[in-house]
Amino acid sequence: MSKTHYRKVFKSDHLGVADLEDLQEEGHGLVFNIKEVRQEIGVAVAGRKGNYNIAYFKEKIKPLVLNATNSKIIKGFCKNSPFVEDWKDVTIALYIDYNVKMKGDVVGGVRVNPNQPQPKQTLTKENKSMWENAKKAYIRDGNLNKVLARADMSKEDQAALIQECKNA
Numbered sequence: 001m002s003k004t005h006y007r008k009v010f011k012s013d014h015l016g017v018a019d020l021e022d023l024q025e026e027g028h029g030l031v032f033n034i035k036e037v038r039q040e041i042g043v044a045v046a047g048r049k050g051n052y053n054i055a056y057f058k059e060k061i062k063p064l065v066l067n068a069t070n071s072k073i074i075k076g077f078c079k080n081s082p083f084v085e086d087w088k089d090v091t092i093a094l095y096i097d098y099n100v101k102m103k104g105d106v107v108g109g110v111r112v113n114p115n116q117p118q119p120k121q122t123l124t125k126e127n128k129s130m131w132e133n134a135k136k137a138y139i140r141d142g143n144l145n146k147v148l149a150r151a152d153m154s155k156e157d158q159a160a161l162i163q164e165c166k167n168a
Contacts, residue, residue, distance in 0.1 A: 014045060014054070015064040017096050017108045023061075030094045031117050033058040034074070037066065037084040053084055064094075070112040077116050093117045123151040125160065138165050 012019075020030060035058045041051045045065050053066040055074070066074065078086045093113040100109030123130050134147045144158055153161075 012046065013062065015062040015094075015110055017098075017110060019062060020094060020096050020110060032061065032092060032094065034088060034090045034092060037074070037087040039084055055087070064110060067109075070110075073112045073114050076114075091117050091119055120150065120152045123147065123153040124157055131161065134161055135165055135168075138162065139168075 006018075023030060035056045037053055037055045039051065040054050042049055043052055043054070045052055053071055055064045055066055057063070064070070074087050074090060074092065075082060077090050077092070081087070093115070095111055095113055096108060097111045098106070098108045100107060100111070102109075121127075121130070123134055125131050130151065134144070134151075134153075137147050138144055138161060144153070144161070147153065148158075
């Protein structure tokens, strides 16, 4: 049975705790790639108009309103550039901090992990040593789960690797 978080009815246009909880329940990781950050003037966030830095992602998820804490972390990932135009093509990991307070109430919030995730390598047949190691892992485990946790691999290359292992 699927459950509905109470915050869903508030219909936020921006990423929030309930959205991350949904992603986690669906088995998605919380690592995303920032496409761009824009300063938006007079935009409504949580029912209040204001000026905000908003991160837009390459993945199909809602944008994230960046508070001062999250902005400072992303700035650090971008050679300490204070300019939001430099905060693009950055990989970040998000998490839920249930202790975030707003106006004295504990409400929970979305945080950027201060430990920046390392981008995955792309695994292709051209990288012979990685390819051979991936074949060994497939033969050992019967699947590519551990390989895909560490490297990106096209569906075509996955099929080719599996076929090679079956023909061996």
